[in-house]
Amino acid sequence: DADVTQTPRNRITKTGKRIMLECSQTKGHDRMYWYRQDPGLGLRLIYYSFDVKDINKGEISDGYSVSRQAQAKFSLSLESAIPNQTALYFCATSDPSGLTDTQYFGPGTRLTVL
Amino acid sequence: EDQVTQSPEALRLQEGESSSLNCSYTVSGLRGLFWYRQDPGKGPEFLFTLYSAGEEKEKERLKATLTKKESFLHITAPKPEDSATYLCAVQGGSYIPTFGRGTSLIVHP
Numbered sequence: 001d002a003d004v005t006q007t008p009r010n011r012i013t014k015t016g017k018r019i020m021l022e023c024s025q026t027k028g029h030d031r032m033y034w035y036r037q038d039p040g041l042g043l044r045l046i047y048y049s050f051d052v053k054d055i056n057k058g059e060i061s062d063g064y065s066v067s068r069q070a071q072a073k074f075s076l077s078l079e080s081a082i083p084n085q086t087a088l089y090f091c092a093t094s095d096p097s098g099l100t101d102t103q104y105f106g107p108g109t110r111l112t113v114l
Numbered sequence: 115e116d117q118v119t120q121s122p123e124a125l126r127l128q129e130g131e132s133s134s135l136n137c138s139y140t141v142s143g144l145r146g147l148f149w150y151r152q153d154p155g156k157g158p159e160f161l162f163t164l165y166s167a168g169e170e171k172e173k174e175r176l177k178a179t180l181t182k183k184e185s186f187l188h189i190t191a192p193k194p195e196d197s198a199t200y201l202c203a204v205q206g207g208s209y210i211p212t213f214g215r216g217t218s219l220i221v222h223p
Contacts, residue, residue: 042215042216048210090158099163100146101209102163103148106157107157
């Protein structure tokens with residue numbers, strides 16, 4: 001079974017709809033992240049959480065919100081989706097106990113906003 | 115602000131034609147430099163972490179090296195299955211990794 005799972009894997013929605021993307025992990029990591037990836041722009045950080053009570057904005061948080069329901073679950077919401085939020089979204093986890101935070105990524109959610 | 119620049123953006127090789135990908139970086143207090151492989155439509159997969167200048171790591175046909183300003187990912191005698199996008203990231207004092215835009219590698223049979 002995959003260590004980091006994301007649901008749904010694909011989603012098509014309309015402008016103005018509320019959308020929630022979910023991420024679950026079995027790696028036991030405290031740190032979780034949400035990224036979006038657009039062609040030619042690489043991975044951009046939306047939000048990150050270092051533990052259940054810690055939520056931080058990344059470089060492109062406008063239009064998004066998150067919820068850390070448990071150590072293993074981190075959800076990303078688009079309150080009112082717009083077409084330029086069409087992208088590939090990735091959840092990642094990391095373990096800060098080592099020298100560095102090697103990140104482990106989920107399989108991604110492809111979101112299309114019409 | 116940490117910055118990562120990868121070059122070239124795209125690289126086409128013939129099977130067996132060795133080459134290198136470059137990752138130039140600026141970071142305050144390097145804790146680690148990461149290389150990831152990403153196949154189309156999939157999440158990035160961890161390859162290597164390098165911690166200090168002079169360090170090298172190898173995995174099959176891949177070898178990663180690190181200097182104080184850049185890292186290279188050397189690909190020796192590549193095969194078509196090595197085709198992917200290779201991402202570089204650095205982690206500094208902010209603890210949040212900064213990613214480059216990646217190099218798209220295509221290896222033709």
